[in-house]
Amino acid sequence: MAAALEQLSSSKMFDGFNLRFRHQSATLGCSMTFSIYMPPSPASNIPALYWLSGLTCNDENFIMKSGAQRAAAAHGIALVVPDTSPRGLNIEGESDSYDFGVGAGFYLNATNEKWKNWRMYDYVVKELPKAVSGNFEQLNTSQASIFGHSMGGHGALTIYLKNTDKYKEYDATCLIKKNNNVSTPILIDQGDADKFLAEQQLLPRNFEEACKAVGAPLTLRMQPGYDHSYYFIATFVDDHIAHHAQFLKSA
Template sequence: MEKPTEISSSKMFGGYNKRYKHFSPTLGCSMIFSIYFPLSPPSQKIPVIFWLSGLTCTDENFITKSGAQRAASSDGIALVAPDTSPRGLNIEGEADSWDFGVGAGFYLNATEQKWKNWRMYDYVVKELPKVLSENFEQLDMSRVSISGHSMGGHGALTIYLKNPGKYKSVSAFSPITNPMNCPWGQKAFSNYLGSNKSDWEQYDATCLIRKCNKISVPILIDQGEDDKFLHDQLLPRNFEEACKSVNAPLILRLQPGYDHSYYFIATFIDDHIHHHAQALK
């Protein structure tokens, strides 16, 4: 497997934001990911939080806008932010709309032939962790948590629920919690996975939680009450009801006045970093 090439480095709160480029056999294209390395003794292995970003985003949005590095530095945690889809493949229609194709991988493995390269689930769950473990020995890939925003919140929840024991904890901001029942999800799933809705359920957190075994660490979700996507796209109450039906521990915080933006994320990100830090000890 190709060794990642460092393409930038910036010091922040004593640690470093670094960006890397590598060829992904899973996706069939070059990919970029960002890592924030906190300052730590060379002998000390660093736990990891994966951050999955939302529609139209790249690896940079979270790293440049969230301010998460302050808390990550304090808690001694590395932040890993992959991109949101394959890029540069020039598939017909890949850039026709902002909510599908480029920048909109939905963290699934597409089964429709046209979109065969859209395998962000395998990239995030399998390939990228392998790249990290083989090239960054300071990272402790046995202590990993996952978080995300919007489409990335959907990704974090579904990946966590589909891989019991792999991640110590999960959290999300404004996640798409029931994509089978919202326009964004229906558009993505029908194109990536085909028309059989039973195939969609494996990437729907509201469906997955009902089949989940006991969850020990509460799921943390922050949702802005003034988010324009709340009622037709995000549907957190559906997820909350599903959690209640199986007694899954959920902390759903509805935050008055906040919207869907990184202003909202930056306001509450420290709570999420500390939530994961407790689980990663």
């Protein structure tokens, strides 16, 4: 039985539509929103490209700021954008820090009982695809790929690697070291003026070395002068959609 969706908005863009929905999540135990950009494509067999956003974001940031719809429309790909965490649960401490709790689900399943609702891995990997496929017959969710930014970029890597090799860790560098059968190329852009890079919160070179060690195909592009913002995302998002499109359309 398809999950019941409440449509919140619809806006035409590049001859496709930005759609936003609310549904009750059994996985997270709360109401969740997600956005979809549906391209002006044939009535069936549209591939799905999932976008995972970074800390403090919700499902609207990427849709409103990235300009990714132009490339998605050109390639005939749907963009599926979940929220970044459960909301409205009023757990003590859930909003005390920008990098923990609300807006900071990290796309993992929490193990502490207090945070039992924080099961964003299961939500993104299991519940959301079922909700989407059950309500959009024109989508082919078996032809799917995933990308993201910051917390979401790392989440996309871990979800891809865990569902290739079934490991239980949530660190992309650790996962790739244990996974010597990755054949689909990974593309990462990193601004060299990103303050989080300077603060050693982002360690793309560690991931690059781990990929080299196991022969995993990675293109890491250090982009001069770019920071961590949506200006950076908007500049390079077309390249990433084209990167995913070549594999989605050949699947």
